[in-house]
Amino acid sequence: MGRLLALDYGKKRTGIAITDELQLIASGLTTVRTFELIDFLKEYTEKENVQKFIVGEPRQMDNTPSESEALIGPFLNRLKKVFPHIPVERHDERFTSKMAFQTMIDSGLKKKKRRDKALVDEISATIILQAYLNKI
Incomplete structure (x- = not known):
């Protein structure tokens, strides 16, 4: 079985975020600058067996796509072409x-560390992946 890799x-x-090979546990991996993402994924998938990409789907409260979905669409097309x-x-x-930020507070991280948006993004990806695992 391969790993599942989630992207926020x-x-x-x-x-x-990434799972273990048995797809039981979601763990934060890293945060990368978006313009370097495809190169990072190429390197990572050469070393690790990635079975599936899970990409966060931003939605409004009324379940319509959020504005950021316009950025994600072209990325998804490129992701599917490259992989x-x-x-x-x-x-x-x-x-x-919001859940990532609350997790940081609950874990006792200092205020300065909670301002680290890269950490928030990594934790968010982990939450997306864990929610996906809970669903399957």
């Missing part, structure tokens, strides 16, 4: 940033 795609940064052998699934990412 953003205009500037993308948070990345045609790896399927892509979407998963609702509503409230993940």
Whole structure:
């Protein structure tokens, strides 16, 4: 079995989370600058067996796509072209940033560390991936 890799795609940064090979546990991997994301994924998939990409799907409260979906569409097309052998699934990412921030507070991180938007993105990707695992 391969790993599942989740992306919390953003205009500037993308948070990345990964499962273990048995797909039981979601863990934060890193945050990369979005313009470097495809290169990072190429390197990572050469070393690790990635079975599927899970990409966060930003939605409004009324379940319509958010404005950032316009940025994600072209990225998804490129992802599918570069990695045609790896399927892509979407998963609702509503409230993940708020949940990530609360997780940081609950874990006792200092205020300065909680301002680290890259860490928020990585935790958000982990929340997306864990929610996906809970669903399957």
